């Protein structure tokens with residue numbers, strides 16, 4: 001690849017500024033290897049210079065040349081040019097800083113600009129942008145301000161548009177909210193004016209390259225081993241399980257982890273708005289809903305996907321999140337040969353989850369009595385697992401409840417395990433223990449017939465289950 005891009009004009013009027021003609025331009029090979037730079041080490045003091053130089057560079061280079069170069073060649077040339085400008089401007093930077101700086105400029109031109117290093121950093125799980133001047137990240141369950149800013153609204157908007165254009169969507173005043181998926185699988189949402197008051201708002205849920213397994217969740221203290229084993233056994237025995245929780249409480253992670261105990265012989269169909277699940281089974285058919293296009297047409301809702309999925313001979317249907325009229329079709333599926341299907345739901349307690357399901361069915365406008373809907377729910381659902389993000393950022397399974405049937409017009413539930421908060425540490429850490437309620441789960445019989453081995457200690461209410469595991 002010999003094609004090189006050129007700077008359009010010398011900023012200081014010097015004619016020798018043309019990159020190709022400049023003898024003092026460092027050869028590409030002398031440019032430090034960009035891959036060796038630490039992506040997340042963008043320093044505060046570099047930011048001002050970066051913003052100044054990158055806009056200068058973008059103004060000066062011929063952007064039409066960008067398309068002709070592959071990524072590697074482009075990166076090399078950006079590095080050469082940046083090194084040159086740094087020398088000319090007499091910026092005090094060492095070689096490593098020049099590399100970081102050049103990476104940032106490159107990201108600005110081709111990628112997601114200032115947030116690109118945050119996307120590369122695997123320890124970050126959420127990126128939340130509140131206008132150009134404020135970027136928060138979530139790391140280890142805690143929110144912190146990132147040392148990253150955008151030049152202004154227009155700069156942030158340009159990057160948002162670049163992201164959504166890649167997936168054939170648009171964001172403007174008439175469509176100020178948009179969902180998209182980044183090339184690496186991360187979930188992306190943006191809201192701009194007039195919806196967003198103080199500049200564009202962006203929320204990114206990073207795609208975890210290595211999804212958390214149930215063993216890792218146990219190691220992180222999300223639940224004790226026996227609760228994990230019980231849930232694994234239940235999922236394997238096709239006990240229909242719903243995972244309930246608030247936003248970012250770890251529902252999808254838990255669903256993904258629990259799905260690993262589904263037998264490899266089953267055909268699974270997943271339905272999501274943005275495919276996040278990473279099931280490990282060999283036989284998985286994945287479906288995604290489609291939002292309406294700019295004319296407001298062509299939307300394919302979850303309900304249609306669920307109906308279609310049932311014609312695809314699934315053994316189980318896994319619904320990323322049940323949140324509307326598809327609840328009815330999902331319940332029917334769970335009652336008619338697709339036991340063991342799974343879904344997540346936004347709710348604060350298992351009882352709330354049931355109420356929300358009832359409301360969702362009612363939203364479908366079907367002419368069914370309240371009692372019939374409750375009957376459907378009671379016979380369809382086996383377990384409800386409640387996930388919570390605690391005040392200190394820890395994510396825990398705080399309740400495992402079983403739906404046991406109907407009494408009169410009321411759905412009966414019993415809690416099998418729960419998390420009991422026992423105190424708070426000096427820095428706000430939440431202390432607590434998982435305990436059994438002492439009730440023997442009804443679904444245990446089904447699990448036993450499938451060969452699950454269990455320890456009676458699991459259900460002993462006098463034990464701190466976390467301590468038992470240690």
Ligand SMILES: Nc1ncnc2c1ncn2[C@@H]1O[C@H](COP(=O)(O)OP(=O)(O)OP(=O)(O)O)[C@@H](O)[C@H]1O
Nearest residue numbers: 125208217220222246247248249250251252253395
């Ligand atoms: N037990 C855990 N310990 C540490 N991190 C966790 C745990 N569970 C989930 N996470 C992390 O928390 C983030 C949010 O998790 P997840 O996407 O599963 O939440 P969610 O409830 O599905 O969110 P949403 O409501 O936005 O769909 C992810 O980055 C995930 O890796």
Ligand SMILES: [Mg+2]
Nearest residue numbers: 251252253344
């Ligand atoms: Mg989720």
